[in-house]
Amino acid sequence: MTRLSLFNSPLFLGFDQVEAAFDRVSKHSADGYPPYNVEQLGDNRLKITLAVAGFSSDDLQVQVEDNQLVIRGRQADDPERVYLHRGIAARQFQRSFVLAEGIEVNGASLENGLLSIELERPLVEPQVRTINIASSEGSGGAQVIGGESKAAPRKPGAKRA
Numbered sequence: 001m002t003r004l005s006l007f008n009s010p011l012f013l014g015f016d017q018v019e020a021a022f023d024r025v026s027k028h029s030a031d032g033y034p035p036y037n038v039e040q041l042g043d044n045r046l047k048i049t050l051a052v053a054g055f056s057s058d059d060l061q062v063q064v065e066d067n068q069l070v071i072r073g074r075q076a077d078d079p080e081r082v083y084l085h086r087g088i089a090a091r092q093f094q095r096s097f098v099l100a101e102g103i104e105v106n107g108a109s110l111e112n113g114l115l116s117i118e119l120e121r122p123l124v125e126p127q128v129r130t131i132n133i134a135s136s137e138g139s140g141g142a143q144v145i146g147g148e149s150k151a152a153p154r155k156p157g158a159k160r161a
Contacts, residue, residue: 033091033093034050034051034052034073034093034095035050035051036048036049036050036051036095037049044120044121044122044123045118045119045120045121046103046118046119046120047116047117047118047119048069048097048116048117048119049114049115049116049117050071050095050114050115050117051113051114052073052110052113052114052115053113054075054088054090054113055073055075055110055113055115056110057110059073059074059075059076060072060073060110060115061073061074062105062108062115062117064099064105067098067099067100067101067103068096068097068098068099069096069097069098069099069105069117069119070094070095070096071093071094071095071096071115071117072092072093072094073091073092073093073094074092075090075091075092076090077090099119100121102121102122102124103119103120103121104119104120104121104122105117105118105119106118106119106120
């Protein structure tokens with residue numbers, strides 16, 4: 001079976017990591033627990049809120065791994081408790097969000113069973129960089145390296161002009 005890629009054009013160079021991120025998201029998006037919201041708070045700020053009722057801050061872990069925000073929850077069973085009916089399971093979860101390049105996690109807070117994670121994309125000034133083109137034509141054998149012109153090395157036994 002042939003896999004259709006979004007980035008199979010020869011004009012998209014170096015997008016392998018983006019394609020891998022899409023693959024990761026599609027594999028992990030099937031589980032709907034815990035439910036979450038993503039809010040836009042401004043042009044450069046986001047907030048992810050997860051409903052994690054029953055979890056304490058000690059039961060939760062928020063990490064950034066390779067441009068991926070990973071939230072894990074794990075509740076420990078209390079062996080001292082005896083349940084006559086157990087309708088609320090001590091459930092563990094992992095929820096992942098792929099972060100665009102440059103997104104920073106500013107912090108997380110837990111209040112009333114809602115875990116909120118603040119994200120921000122700092123403004124980055126666009127950079128224009130000119131790349132020098134090395135050429136031996138018309139430069140008398142000079143070689144351009146890093147913006148500076150250096151004389152090409154002479155062959156042994158060659159006379160100077």
